Amino acid sequence: MKRRTVLLAASGVLCAVAFAIMWRPSLRETTGTPIPADAATIARGARVVAQGDCIVCHTAREGTSYAGGYGLKTPFGTIYSTNITPDAATGIGRWSVDAFRRALRHGVSRDGHFLYPAFPYVHYTRMADADIDDAYAFLMSRRPVDAPPRKNELPLLFRLRPSLAFWNLLFLKSGAVPAGRGVVERGRYLAEGAGHCASCHTPLDFIGGEEHGKPYDGATVDGWDAPPLNRLDSATRPWTQGQLVDYLSTGVASEHGAAAGPMRPVVDNLSKLPRADVEAIASYVLSLQKPRGVRNDTPVNPSMPAGYAEGASLFAGGCAGCHEPSAPMMAMEGRPSLDMATSIHADTPRNAIQTIVNGIGLPDEPGVSVYMPSFDDALSNRDIANLLVYLRVRFGKKEPWRATNKIIEEVGKDGSAPP
Amino acid sequence: MIELRVNGVLHQVEAGPETPLLYVLRNDLRMNGAKFGCGMGQCGACTVIVQGKPVFSCVTPLSSIGAREVVTIEGLGTLAHPSPLQASFIAHQAAQCGYCISGMIMRAQALLAANPHPDEATIREHMEPNLCRCGTHMRILAAIRVVAAGEHA
Structure with a gap:
């Protein structure tokens, strides 16, 4: 009898813990009529949204900006981005700023369902409240577009969204990480937060989390190699600040080549930022360099190999x-x-x-x-x-x-x- | 000597393997339909069909053709008996200076052979690589549209 009581109590506690981990409340809907923001706020928001590359994933090929429908091919299946225009029925028109903050900080949608980590909330969580609020104001000032979400192509196992709560326990350290002083720190804030560079340039483990201990070691994304960002100064021709700023702001570095593949839309976005932002990101990226190992690029002169x-x-x-x-x-x-x-x-x-x-x-x-x-x-x-x-x-x-x-x-x- | 099959005829070509297909067609085989525009695969004036696909012949080395069948505008129809697409281009007076037209027709022909009834969006996306500096795109599209709809020009 006593044992049964203990078992019951234990399973009750377990259920309560599981519930607490996996349940998130729905947040109140707004009327769907956005409160107009002033021009300065919207301009700041436009800059934050460009820093965050939101438009790249939230716009389908040939689609309307921010209306979603872009398919992200992950090892688990294809996930379609959502409509983040202020359309009341199909977009975020009924989202309060609190709901928007929760999505960026905790990866939870307004109605309480967990968002897939293809949405880089593990990085956006580091953004300052002020930046998140400005981004909200900018998005809410866009023209509403009626674009219902496309159904994700995922196997049943990955459609169970509450299980994402456990993924979050492993990978999500939520909360803002304000920028420290100086250019490099400003770059860290931009690259680690809104810019989410590591989402592509850090290898992912078998459940799609960024591998611990391997930040910026490089990875393969969408069939392209996202090069390591921590070996730039041991390249055959070491990257310099000037080259990196050119690359990020124009898409071409005269000593390295042109941005292509998934990086192309990123530089298109970065080209819209004030130069100071790009310079900060470049400074931070160059601060990530690992000590040079033995350089193995002695020119070889193979005698005419086959082909x-x-x-x-x-x-x-x-x-x-x-x-x-x-x-x-x-x-x-x-x-x-x-x-x-x-x-x-x-x-x-x-x-x-x-x-x-x-x-x-x-x-x-x-x-x-x-x-x-x-x-x-x-x-x-x-x-x-x-x-x-x-x-x-x-x-x-x-x-x-x-x-x-x-x-x-x-x-x-x-x-x-x-x- | 390199073998090259063009418009159903097998040719023995005396050209280096690196020679762009366009040069072989124009200089060696005297087929002057395909034009040299930019020489960099940017304008489409040199477009011919290789094994059903439109390619820029100015940047396609002869050695890459192998046994694949090449079709040029000379293989579509004649002055007396133009192909339906050629007839439609004529009916719509789609050419101004005419330099891009052979490439336009060959690119469109590749689409219509694979997909006889493409919709407007498909036509526009498919034709996008080919440029016309005179600006007759609307007539070119109209000419293609008619054939895509299965109507006679």
């Missing part, structure tokens, strides 16, 4: 018109020679393959006119492999990459050129 001659032909016919150092294009807008390109010196050929297969699209807005056509339909997988041998040896002065075929297949499997 080199074929690659040289392909380069002459397909690439040299723009990339040969003597090509007229090389004199424009600070394009670096391929012997400086980050993607040629990288540990894996992934970003070089992505660039060859998909090209670099024209920018949405006039500005830096970096562009490269896609070679997906022109080159076969074998052509690409041969081209990589040539690029790596001629321009990288390094041994050819290994296992290129596997990555070419991964990147090009939606493509059409014959294998």
